[in-house]
Amino acid sequence: MITNKIETFLKEALQDLEYEADSVEVIVSNRSDISDYQYDGSFKLAKVLHKSPIEIGTTIVEKLKEKEDIEKYFQKIEVLPPGFINFTLSNEWINETINEMAKSEKFNISLPKKETIVIDYGGPNIAKPLHVGHLRSAIVGESIKRMLKYMGHDVISDVHLGDYGLQIGEVIYGIQEKRISLEDITLEDLEKIYPEISGRCKEDEELKEKCASITKDLQDGSEEYQPYFERIKEISGQDILRIYKYLDVSFDLWQGESDAYPYIEPLTKELESMNLLTESEGAKVVFVNKESDAKELPPMMYQKKNGAYLYGTTDLATIYERRQKYHPDDIIYLADFRQSLHFETVFRVCEKLGYTKDMKLEHLAFGTVNGTDGKPFKTRAGNSPKLDSLFKEVKESFLKSNEKNENMTEQDLDIIVNAIIKFADLQNNREKDYIFDINKFSSVVGKTGPYILYTYLRIASILKKEQYTIDELNKEIYDSTDREVRRKLIELSSTLNHAVELRMPSILANYLYELCVNINAFYEKNHINNLEDRNKKENWLFLLDLGNRILKEMLDLLGIKIPERM
């Protein structure tokens, strides 16, 4: 990475000068008109050395310039008021870096130490169809999974179905009340029953208790309810699978809460042996407060008064057996921020059990989906819109946006719909609620998925018209738009590392957008296929080819494919 190399130069210079800096960090210049990279250490040193930042900066720069082949790397190193050290890279170094990227399968990105990571996302509830609220977990989770894999980690993804809680008891009750026979249950039935019974339970205490007891019996292995559970899971599962397939979201493990049940008994024994389980108000709980806590945390509910277990119990049992067996360095959960407290308490129990000594637990929270009025997004009927209808709506508005779209293949259309939705979602990084605007999810101009795809296809069509034969760039950079493209290309490695470290696909999404902006400006200004200078043309084609390789592979990390035509 370029930044590492500059940092090494700096460290050496600082050492020679006997300046002590705890960390040396170079960042991409936020004055791109002045330089490519900047260093602000002179300000920190100024305090210790009681000299002006400019004075210190100047000394450092002089030292740097003593290095033998320094001009091979930098066109210019200078200190500018108020005291930043500005680095402008030499064309030679930029091109060398790009050549190395082009030769490498993964663009010469620096790979971190390999870890084993379990990622839990999607988390659909089998009692109801997927709606817009499930979109983020699926899309963001899928992208994080792909990024982690790309960086060489061992990743195990788990959908972790919500399949054994109170909601199942409610649905089973509804099916029985309506006297629907097991064979005749349809998806439509399920879609109606759950909201109805769950709504009624909020009003009717007795009914709620009835459903809770069905849930409890099911968990205990009731022969009466087991077939219902199986059937619901089958019907619902097929539909969930179908939608994830459309979104190109897939999991290594298709397991749920119910799969954790066999492990509750041994887990209970372990908790008991450590004296962590306490009877409280008839229920069994684990207290997780610490002396140092400013606030009081509620205990983790382990077992209800009626004997039934809850989602914290299954989360814990899942870690206890199914996840620990992989010896993960990290378990990542993608769930909305309303569940923050839940995860905090579960994680604390894990800490008490000693699991967190060599395993990290992360809850990546995101906001809920609101409508343009800032209130929870609802259809006219009062439900959250189903993902199916979202796909349909996006597709229709895309077809309407341009008449040539009518000739597109169904496959390409689906790719575009995916690109629109995913890019709209992935470009923002929000823990707070986000506004769901169907117009935004239908837009094809500006900072959108189609913009990136358009750029890719346009480059592809330039490359198709003319081949290049060189296998690396020469030492030249031909104009400012050209330089901007190259500068952006060499930022790939640090960008991707940063995105993975922070588990933020938005960083990658924004990088791709910026790369496309630079490329668009570049080929709009320079009509490559009409060039007479063969050398220049070959170099530019080479550059565009690399750009497209990067676009394609990075889009894949966002879960976005490329259509044949658009």
Added chain:
RNA sequence: GUCUUGGUAGCUCAGUUGGAUAGAGCGUUAGCCUCCGAAGCUAAAGGUCAUGAGUUCGAAUCUCAUCCAAGACACCA
């Protein structure tokens, strides 16, 4: 009530962990198709970074207070 997030352009959002002149898209205004794909490009206008204090050479970013919004707070997930 306690705690957690958050408040950046008319709207939707970035802002790399304290740096130089706060950035995009949409929308608005003005240009660009005899030239590789106009789903594009070039410009312009638009800001008291909720408010007030503090820390710092330097604050949208850190601290405190206030206002506003969303959410969580033991037998739902």
